[in-house]
Amino acid sequence: xxxxxxxxxxxxxxxxxxxxxxxxxxxxxxxxxxxxxxxxxxxxxxxxxxxxxxxxxxxxxxxxxxxxxxxxxxxxxxxxxxxxxxxxxxxxxxxxxxxxxxxxxxxxxxxxxxxxxxxxxxxxxxxxxxxxxxxxxxxxxxxxxxxxxxxxxxxxxxxxxxxxxxxxxxxxxxxxxxxxxxxxxxxxxxxxxxxxxxxxxxxxxxxxxxxxxxxxxxxxxxxxxxxxxxxxxxxxxxxxxxxxxxxxxxxxxxxxxxxxxxxxxxxxx
Amino acid sequence: xxxxxxxxxxxxxxxxxxxxxxxxxxxxxxxxxxxxxxxxxxxxxxxxxxxxxxxxxxxxxxxxxxxxxxxxxxxxxxxxxxxxxxxxxxxxxxxxxxxxxxxxxxxxxxxxxxxxxxxxxxxxxxxxxxxxxxxxxxxxxxxxxxxxxxxxxxxxxxxxxxxxxxxxxxxxxxxxxxxxxxxxxxxxxxxxxxxxxxxxxxxxxxxxxxxxxxxxxxxxxxxxxxxxxxxxxxxxxxxxxxxxxxxxxxxxxxxxxxxxxxxxxxxxxxxxxxxxxxxxxxxxxxxxxxxxxxxxxxxxxxxxxxxxxxxxxxxxxxxxxxxxxxxxxxxxxxxxxxxxxxxxxxxxxxxxxxxxxxxxxxxxxxxxxxxxxxxxxxxxxxxxxxxxxxxxxxxxxxxxxxxxxxxxxxxxxxxxxxxxxxxxxxxxxxxxxxx
Amino acid sequence: xxxxxxxxxxxxxxxxxxxxxxxxxxxxxxxxxxxxxxxxxxxxxxxxxxxxxxxxxxxxxxxxxxxxxxxxxxxxxxxxxxxxxxxxxxxxxxxxxxxxxxxxxxxxxxxxxxxxxxxxxxxxxxxxxxxxxxxxxxxxxxxxxxxxxxxxxxxxxxxxxxxxxxxxxxxxxxxxxxxxxxxxxxxxxxxxxxxxxxxxxxxxxxxxxxxxxxxxxxxxxxxxxxxxxxxxxxxxxxxxxxxxxxxxxxxxxxxxxxxxxxxxxxxxxxxxxxxxxxxxxxxxxxxx
Numbered sequence: 001x002x003x004x005x006x007x008x009x010x011x012x013x014x015x016x017x018x019x020x021x022x023x024x025x026x027x028x029x030x031x032x033x034x035x036x037x038x039x040x041x042x043x044x045x046x047x048x049x050x051x052x053x054x055x056x057x058x059x060x061x062x063x064x065x066x067x068x069x070x071x072x073x074x075x076x077x078x079x080x081x082x083x084x085x086x087x088x089x090x091x092x093x094x095x096x097x098x099x100x101x102x103x104x105x106x107x108x109x110x111x112x113x114x115x116x117x118x119x120x121x122x123x124x125x126x127x128x129x130x131x132x133x134x135x136x137x138x139x140x141x142x143x144x145x146x147x148x149x150x151x152x153x154x155x156x157x158x159x160x161x162x163x164x165x166x167x168x169x170x171x172x173x174x175x176x177x178x179x180x181x182x183x184x185x186x187x188x189x190x191x192x193x194x195x196x197x198x199x200x201x202x203x204x205x206x207x208x209x210x211x212x213x214x215x216x217x218x219x220x221x222x223x224x225x226x227x228x229x230x231x232x233x234x235x236x237x238x239x240x241x242x243x244x245x246x247x248x249x250x251x252x253x254x255x256x257x258x259x260x261x262x263x264x265x266x267x268x269x
Numbered sequence: 270x271x272x273x274x275x276x277x278x279x280x281x282x283x284x285x286x287x288x289x290x291x292x293x294x295x296x297x298x299x300x301x302x303x304x305x306x307x308x309x310x311x312x313x314x315x316x317x318x319x320x321x322x323x324x325x326x327x328x329x330x331x332x333x334x335x336x337x338x339x340x341x342x343x344x345x346x347x348x349x350x351x352x353x354x355x356x357x358x359x360x361x362x363x364x365x366x367x368x369x370x371x372x373x374x375x376x377x378x379x380x381x382x383x384x385x386x387x388x389x390x391x392x393x394x395x396x397x398x399x400x401x402x403x404x405x406x407x408x409x410x411x412x413x414x415x416x417x418x419x420x421x422x423x424x425x426x427x428x429x430x431x432x433x434x435x436x437x438x439x440x441x442x443x444x445x446x447x448x449x450x451x452x453x454x455x456x457x458x459x460x461x462x463x464x465x466x467x468x469x470x471x472x473x474x475x476x477x478x479x480x481x482x483x484x485x486x487x488x489x490x491x492x493x494x495x496x497x498x499x500x501x502x503x504x505x506x507x508x509x510x511x512x513x514x515x516x517x518x519x520x521x522x523x524x525x526x527x528x529x530x531x532x533x534x535x536x537x538x539x540x541x542x543x544x545x546x547x548x549x550x551x552x553x554x555x556x557x558x559x560x561x562x563x564x565x566x567x568x569x570x571x572x573x574x575x576x577x578x579x580x581x582x583x584x585x586x587x588x589x590x591x592x593x594x595x596x597x598x599x600x601x602x603x604x605x606x607x608x609x610x611x612x613x614x615x616x617x618x619x620x621x622x623x624x625x626x627x628x629x630x631x632x633x634x635x636x637x638x639x640x641x642x643x644x645x646x647x648x649x650x651x652x653x654x655x656x657x658x659x660x661x662x663x664x665x666x667x668x669x670x671x672x673x674x675x676x677x678x679x680x681x682x683x684x685x686x687x688x689x690x691x692x693x694x695x696x697x698x699x700x701x702x703x704x
Numbered sequence: 705x706x707x708x709x710x711x712x713x714x715x716x717x718x719x720x721x722x723x724x725x726x727x728x729x730x731x732x733x734x735x736x737x738x739x740x741x742x743x744x745x746x747x748x749x750x751x752x753x754x755x756x757x758x759x760x761x762x763x764x765x766x767x768x769x770x771x772x773x774x775x776x777x778x779x780x781x782x783x784x785x786x787x788x789x790x791x792x793x794x795x796x797x798x799x800x801x802x803x804x805x806x807x808x809x810x811x812x813x814x815x816x817x818x819x820x821x822x823x824x825x826x827x828x829x830x831x832x833x834x835x836x837x838x839x840x841x842x843x844x845x846x847x848x849x850x851x852x853x854x855x856x857x858x859x860x861x862x863x864x865x866x867x868x869x870x871x872x873x874x875x876x877x878x879x880x881x882x883x884x885x886x887x888x889x890x891x892x893x894x895x896x897x898x899x900x901x902x903x904x905x906x907x908x909x910x911x912x913x914x915x916x917x918x919x920x921x922x923x924x925x926x927x928x929x930x931x932x933x934x935x936x937x938x939x940x941x942x943x944x945x946x947x948x949x950x951x952x953x954x955x956x957x958x959x960x961x962x963x964x965x966x967x968x969x970x971x972x973x974x975x976x977x978x979x980x981x982x983x984x985x986x987x988x989x990x991x992x
Binding site for chain 3: 010013014017018020021022024025027028031039040041042044084085087088090091092094095096097100103107109110111112113114115116117118119120121122125140141143144145146147149174178199202203205206220221224225228235238239242245246249250252253254257260261264265266267268
């Protein structure tokens with residue numbers, strides 16, 4: 001009896017938190033199908049305005065281009081970040097030395113630097129080499145993050161070193177060991193790192209809106225902020241755009257969630 | 270082995286489109302901005318509202334194209350906050366090459382940007398634009414040391430807009446709210462509230478728009494002519510704040526949290542009027558079901574303040590020509606459109622409610638056309654008349670600091686703090702920021 | 705280790721390290737030099753005394769307010785979030801739980817929504833005539849001016865942070881729990897401890913490394929909090945919900961740009977994060 005009650009309490013708590021989690025998302029989705037007036041008077045039932053809102057949104061904004069930029073930035077950042085940080089995390093563990101430990105500590109300090117402080121010097125840097133408006137200027141600062149290096153380093157602890165030894169015996173080069181043995185084994189870690197990077201890159205707002213000046217390279221978060229910047233805001237259209245901007249990240253998580261969870265598990269053993 | 274091939278293939282498949290997009294975008298990455306893109310007939314413009322200033326720019330483009338068929342505009346939609354951030358970043362990193370040819374600037378921020386970053390702007394002294402065709406109060410926003418840096422675009426002339434049906438329910442007409450003082454307004458608005466349950470005004474909590482409009486209506490400001498803050502011991506400000514507090518406490522002014530909610534209060538009919546810059550008309554008209562039930566008049570004036578008038582302004586913006594511009598083309602374009610085309614203003618007025626600052630435009634017949642939404646009133650002709658009577662406003666370099674400090678003081682005063690203390694604190698906050 | 709292998713190792717981590725140095729450390733050094741300078745816009749000169757901007761912070765009432773706000777968020781939000789994340793994780797870790805995938809997805813999903821988006825959604829929901837006021841109205845509660853009063857504005861911001869980040873942290877705890885030997889929990893049960901006691905006395909101590917990790921990440925995130933303050937409350941009313949990073953942004957970009965002063969503020973944030981991270985690491989170690 002007691003055990004049953006405890007179970008019921010657990011389910012109740014999960015239910016409450018799930019409702020709390022999902023409600024704003026429901027609100028977002030429902031509002032996308034309503035008129036601006038209906039959103040402002042907090043209508044919670046689906047409406048018939050979805051196609052109208054979509055027509056208005058696509059007429060006012062180049063959603064396709066923004067999705068493409070966001071996608072290019074997110075995918076580009078993810079691929080490059082995975083390559084650069086995985087090999088670094090691997091190296092910190094497999095070729096462990098005291099010097100490298102010190103370096104890791106120093107790199108971790110970079111996590112604590114507030115972005116607003118480095119923005120002007122960074123902009124100067126990219127302006128000097130003519131990379132304003134280039135999507136690479138958005139990608140480069142996001143490639144190497146201490147958190148991902150740490151994630152890979154910690155995960156590598158569970159990677160059996162005998163495998164490395166054996167491969168060396170077989171005459172494999174160091175890079176080949178990494179690419180052919182480490183990478184396939186650590187898929188879960190790559191999935192976890194990939195999800196984190198993709199979400200962060202897709203949602204990044206402050207830096208892209210400074211460095212991307214032209215409209216044809218604007219990202220989804222910038223597009224959303226444009227929509228709410230005029231004298232008159234259409235909330236139905238805005239919520240539809242918010243929904244568009246949120247779907248890709250939700251899908252990525254949805255598809256990769258099992259590997260994501262496993263990857264984090266491997267990292268904090 | 271198979272798995273690696275699969276991973277490699279999918280990585281390449283993913284990377285291909287990315288690489289294509291990236292290379293496509295970076296090929297011309299170096300010259301994103303203005304006049305240096307090699308095309309002598311294209312101007313790049315930054316502005317922020319597709320239904321308003323961007324729309325107006327597009328109409329101006331069409332008009333200029335009649336005489337210059339090769340002319341083109343490349344308009345970049347940039348919210349004002351972002352635009353300000355970009356101006357600062359570009360100036361600070363000396364990357365003037367990324368500036369557009371023309372950018373829109375809030376009138377209140379004009380002085381600050383010109384004085385801090387003169388390198389961003391081209392002076393319009395030799396442009397041939399006749400600035401005497403704009404009201405002095407408006408041209409003053411973008412004039413520094415006698416040099417004009419901006420072509421005024423939309424008028425921020427303040428209006429009082431009220432629901433005639435609600436007023437009638439309480440036994441009033443719009444005439445009862447014309448040329449009155451705030452004391453009269455309070456008496457009547459309380460009566461309307463009691464009889465109909467509807468407050469007449471609303472606004473964002475923590476915003477000082479209303480106070481600033483009251484101040485300007487009396488020709489007062491937060492700075493003296495030398496630019497020193499005059500927040501403490503400012504009779505007009507104290508009167509404005511005590512009026513505002515009374516409005517809020519009596520319930521005739523509803524404070525809401527955000528801009529969207531403010532718009533919502535009169536669009537959904539819970540508030541029966543509003544006082545703001547004339548550009549608010551666009552939002553009022555979005556409530557199609559209230560057509561025919563609105564009227565526009567001037568503002569109440571402050572009691573017991575010397576120089577008080579029934580006229581004021583809020584917002585408004587001006588076009589600036591950047592230091593990176595194709596100056597000749599940009600100046601000629603602005604001169605032939607925003608400072609020279611009645612046709613332009615005749616087009617953008619009914620469509621976007623963009624009321625001209627350019628005085629010759631006000632004589633056009635389009636301005637005399639009655640508006641059905643406003644019960645047949647020719648509101649824009651009236652607004653142009655109001656505009657001529659608006660006192661000048663001394664914004665100065667530290668306008669935003671002072672406005673924020675006053676906003677904070679108002680929040681505290683409404684929360685029960687002593688007005689004198691709160692304003693003295695605001696004064697020292699601004700002095701600190703200037704230090 | 706073999707010299708060749710050691711060098712290979714350095715080679716492998718060079719790209720990552722170099723990138724971090726270029727995009728973080730070099731700008732930060734430039735920012736430090738900037739923090740010793742004073743002046744508006746581009747007319748900067750070295751301050752006299754050099755630490756003038758730091759001295760100035762001590763007299764800045766708005767800075768003190770934003771420091772206080774940031775610490776309120778830190779002290780209230782971070783512990784609540786971590787405890788909630790731990791409880792949710794241990795519920796999800798129960799092998800007898802049904803629909804595990806559904807719960808996990810639903811709870812994590814907010815972390816996939818962009819900060820701009822969710823701030824807009826929360827702002828609409830907590831509007832004066834918004835959904836929340838309509839909902840509490842059903843129970844006869846007077847409407848609350850959520851974003852208009854200092855404490856309720858902070859409350860909404862904290863609620864938003866909890867919504868956005870609890871699921872994210874839960875994933876870390878879930879991962880940690882899977883590495884815990886379930887026999888220790890069974891043993892406690894057999895000894896007669898109830899679920900609550902087992903959770904606090906057996907599970908939590910074993911999660912200590914994860915707690916330290918998530919605490920450091922959250923502290924860091926909170927001290928650098930910007931998007932929510934900027935999008936959700938605009939820092940208002942009267943600076944009551946403005947964070948330090950938001951103020952830094954205001955100083956640098958929205959007001960008369962004072963980059964020297966802004967840079968000094970950024971160093972204060974950096975030092976605070978470093979000190980707190982150090983304390984958390986020490987506390988995390990001590991209980992060993």
